Amino acid sequence: MSVADLPKIELHLHHEGAAPPEFIKQLAHEKKVDLSKVFTADGGYAFENFVHFLSVYEAASSVLTGPEDFARLTTAILEASAANGVVYSESFLSPDFCGGGDVGAWREYLAAIQEAAEAAEVKHGITLRGVVTAVRHFGAEKSKASSLCAAETAGGFVTGFGMGGDEGQFTQGDFGYAFAQAKEAGLQLTTHAGEFGGPESVWDAIRDLNVERIGHGVRAIEDPELIKELVEREITLEVCPGSNVVLGLFPDFASHPIQKLRDLGVKVTVSTDDPPFFHTTMRREYEELAKAFGWTEEDFRALNVTALDAAFCDGETKKTVAKRLERA
Template sequence: MIPKVELHLHIEGAAPPAFIRGLAQEKGVNLDGVFSEDGSYRFEGFTQFLRVYEAACTVLTGPEEFARLTTAVLERSMEQGVIYTEAFLSPDFCGGGDVGAWREYMHAMREAASRQPDIEMRGIVTCIRHFGPEQAKTAALCAAETAGDFITGFGMGGDETQGTQGDFAYSFDMAREAGLRLTTHAGEWGGAESVWQAVRDLGVERVGHGVQAIDDPALVDHLAERGIVLEVCPGSNVALGVYPDWRSHPIEKLRERGVKVTVSTDDPPFFHTTLGAEYDLLGHHFGWEDEIIREVNITAANAAFCDDATRETLLKKLEPAS
């Protein structure tokens, strides 16, 4: 199995349904409407996905739950051969944006991650776009106050149709000044223009999704020339209807045009996927063989928001066996 590097994973969105159901039962919380009869998450379309996601988060109410969640998520990542993962962590779900509370949550997740010796984890503090620019500033403050060797990045998720990327420039500037590296969701629902906004108005070095850049040849050239990395989540895009099927997905066209693409799962149990399944389907539909898979994971390792020593270790693990 080729070792894998994952750069786009929402910690709450990676929660196994059984884990969330178990917490709900422990706490006596009614999550009617969240699960299908087969026990999986139930939603249709992106807007309902966000509602179900946030409903599931209501049982994650303390650092101890997030520590347990971190362990559950990393165990499943390791089953897929993941040796390094970056997880989006939102202070809005971890203490409501209070810096003191956020520190406790972050410490709990970091400690849980440290107990998994076969995988490295880093945290990207994430503001929620549809909560608005003012709320984003509290997330950026939490990020800036805890920047270091575990919290290494800042980004933005949520409803991409709300406002513009530039509305959040203050928060991204705050994070940049704290030494954090930057990414943001764009080009999933907001078209190629949202990717232009991301690189022009926020100065990010990576873009979450970014796939709709394919609709603007000048943007594709710009991404390739600047070496801006796309955190592509094909299974998520197909499951949510960004593209109707795998054959329609532009990841291979972007790669052929010289754009640096990586592969991630986004919210894997929601989309009934794993990182191994993503690569299997990329092989089936686009002929990706081991050489390309290794190349994409090397791209991810080089784009990771980690220190040089960690990167060197990852790259050594990605070298083909002699």
Template structure:
């Protein structure tokens, strides 16, 4: 077996630049993708003190996952107007495009954009869409939105968020999900919100299997009816669940750099993405909250290439998985599929 593996590895072409590869990203938090300098600039303009958000080098400063949530929400507090979110959208898409991303789905929460008031949310969404449309024209990157309720804000707030999602579902708002502290509540507590989103025609995803164990993944699938799981990597602790994921086609939005930065796993070599893939699970690659975790899509790809000897074919598989699992419409997928097949200039 080892000899065959050595022979296979010797045939791999690993001499390529991951920056040249076109990428599809499905798991990106809009505010979490804000460059630190962008948030500092907005805070200075508004004379808001963010002394406990950054370290001495100007990076986001947090100690663990709960503290990360605190810093995330504190940084988000400076974004108070639709114009702020338009500027944020441009900044986020510039960085994604620089890393070869041609399609991205971003998690947006009306909790942060107008306090889950439908009218206010529509104003924020209009500004975000205008900036996204401009980025598509100027940078060639396509963006779609997945509205996300915040788990630790509770089920009642989730219903208000789902109402915003239902009111704006369509060709641009294409999905609904849940993020936040997995220790707060159970997936079934949010089933009403997910039912609202499903009835509005939205595709569904949920964070699970990051801090919760394998059962949290099962619960998200069984109680919320999702087709994708955000993270989901701790499913590896239950091989029966892994086989269920492979057989059902539920897709994992895997964020290796995030998992290492938050110490879900000690290093990339011990991350289970390769084991999950080898057992037939459809995995994708994303950055989650890239500046918080000092990562980019190029860095994620490079780490996977050097650690697991992923060649061009594997990355092409990852891109296809991602596009197949994307929540956008068939016409958009067809156009993006052609771009994935093209040789980069």
């Protein structure tokens, strides 16, 4: 068996960012919306840097205007994930894109997403859980609305709360209220840090938000004391190597610090982030990591054990997913 054929767990996937370009094009056609500037000549997403990527992301998401659109999107995402051997996935779901932060509207969107996810589990053997996500550059007030949506629907399908967006806007601590509200509702916590923000942004996430996982976190490699802190606290990094390479953090997979982080005892997992934007899949991530670092089947199995342990889901779900991993 090739390592790319192994069953996989993915913990860092943006729902809108996982939309296949052809899916967004079809929705734009149906709604007579001109998104020509969103795509390259060969049909991919067109962006020049991270900030531009965020604007293209939001433009593409603009045609997702109702629960049925998100149900269709969920089906498309999970079909693609399952085709890449993913047996368990956590997706970042933003109430800002699903009803504008209104709890009532959010419930309708969430119900549609969950129904599509349940159908995909029956058909493809992939389990999805939702991590409700605030968008950092939308500001602290909007994050409170997102957190309330998360708190009001916590349990079962919604298992976590987090934050993505532009790390250059605001501080982690500005969002303390939203994270505290989510934690009080029993949700597990993650936030993007240590991507463009540097190691200090990871320190801020730990000190100010008390998160259990860090989205990306790879810049932690620059700070030995931070590495010790991550190991001591057993904080898991949701690492997205292909995304980091495309966005210019590292020139190639071989230069990526995931191997060094792992050697130092940091818990790392592998995900795709926004796969069609970054021209990647979970199969490609596995293939490139095997090529760059000589990782074997044993390495990837250990990686998935770490990911399952860090997953924001209940014990019964973990048992189900563990059986899928064992069968391979």
